[in-house]
Amino acid sequence: MFDDPIDALLNREIPEKLWHYTSVRGFHGIVTSKAVFATDTRFLNDRKEFIHAREIACEVVADTPELGSHLFPARVYLGKAVDLAFNTGQLDPNRLQVFVASFSAAEDQLSQWRGYSQGSSGVSLAFRLGSFRPSAEADTLVCFAPCVYDLKDKKALVRHALNHFVKVGQGYWDATTEAFYNGPRPAAYDPASVMKIIEQMPETAKFNERLGTAIVKMQADLLRIAALLKDESFHEEQEWRLVLPVSAGKGNLQNPRRFRPENIALVPYIAYPFPTDSAGAPPLVDVILGPGSHPNATQAVLAFLESERIRVLPRESKVPYRPW
Numbered sequence: 001m002f003d004d005p006i007d008a009l010l011n012r013e014i015p016e017k018l019w020h021y022t023s024v025r026g027f028h029g030i031v032t033s034k035a036v037f038a039t040d041t042r043f044l045n046d047r048k049e050f051i052h053a054r055e056i057a058c059e060v061v062a063d064t065p066e067l068g069s070h071l072f073p074a075r076v077y078l079g080k081a082v083d084l085a086f087n088t089g090q091l092d093p094n095r096l097q098v099f100v101a102s103f104s105a106a107e108d109q110l111s112q113w114r115g116y117s118q119g120s121s122g123v124s125l126a127f128r129l130g131s132f133r134p135s136a137e138a139d140t141l142v143c144f145a146p147c148v149y150d151l152k153d154k155k156a157l158v159r160h161a162l163n164h165f166v167k168v169g170q171g172y173w174d175a176t177t178e179a180f181y182n183g184p185r186p187a188a189y190d191p192a193s194v195m196k197i198i199e200q201m202p203e204t205a206k207f208n209e210r211l212g213t214a215i216v217k218m219q220a221d222l223l224r225i226a227a228l229l230k231d232e233s234f235h236e237e238q239e240w241r242l243v244l245p246v247s248a249g250k251g252n253l254q255n256p257r258r259f260r261p262e263n264i265a266l267v268p269y270i271a272y273p274f275p276t277d278s279a280g281a282p283p284l285v286d287v288i289l290g291p292g293s294h295p296n297a298t299q300a301v302l303a304f305l306e307s308e309r310i311r312v313l314p315r316e317s318k319v320p321y322r323p324w
Helices: 005-010 024-033 051-063 074-087 110-116 151-182 191-203 205-226 232-237 297-307
Strands: 018-022 035-040 096-104 123-127 143-146 239-247 257-261 266-273 284-289
Touching: 005 143, 005 151, 005 205, 018 024, 018 110, 024 035, 024 123, 024 297, 035 239, 051 074, 051 151, 051 205, 074 151, 074 205, 096 266, 110 232, 151 205, 239 266, 284 297
Parallel strands: none
Antiparallel strands: 018 096, 018 123, 035 096, 035 266, 096 239, 123 284, 143 239, 257 266
């Protein structure tokens, strides 16, 4: 069991099979390259990708009490920290590219055939990905975990990411003001003196240093979950994601950025290698042909898989859908 809800999410047990819906061209590329193609989130079909995390964070800030103990302005400081994280910090889109490869727990789903397989003429590929997740010792922000759709659950995760910052700020604020209360002071309590030290505290170097350290951890926690927070309207996809954050200007990547031409743009992506067996085959264990596939597609796919030393019998979708 994990006490940290973010750790619990990122270490959720991986299902025995996860499915990837793609076009015939995508299927061919995945099998021949033995890699999955992780796309820049700015080019995915959800226009709120990554932005949604900021919306949730702003809601959590709005829900935060205005003042903590000893008049600590918790909401103001937390709002500034969130703005910093998304505007100039680690989550600033000018500083960060986030690449995502999507899988689904749904085996043969009409909406995904229509959305991701060229009008249902593509393929759904099942993989065993139990060893796909980076180890905890890898010290990386790369993750493989399920998406979160429920608003209550999303807020709980973001609130946990922000709480560390609030606790650090509140803790130092309390310690300083309590030291003032317990130290030498006039016999008659002087509220004006107390207010003066509180007003000056945000300007002290030590206070700002503590907050700066806390912001770094807060941003790292937000970055670990931001690409996993999805709008509720996508919940039926039951998506699992491989998330690859990359500094925007970083070069010499182990898996370099590539580009594919689409209708209206060149789309950045990363080819992320699958683990392979002793024969060099990826962990592909099932193949379903979309309901709009060519009548002779099954035999062609079987011959192709055999040529790639993959022993899987392709089957046809059971969805009674005509794409015309």
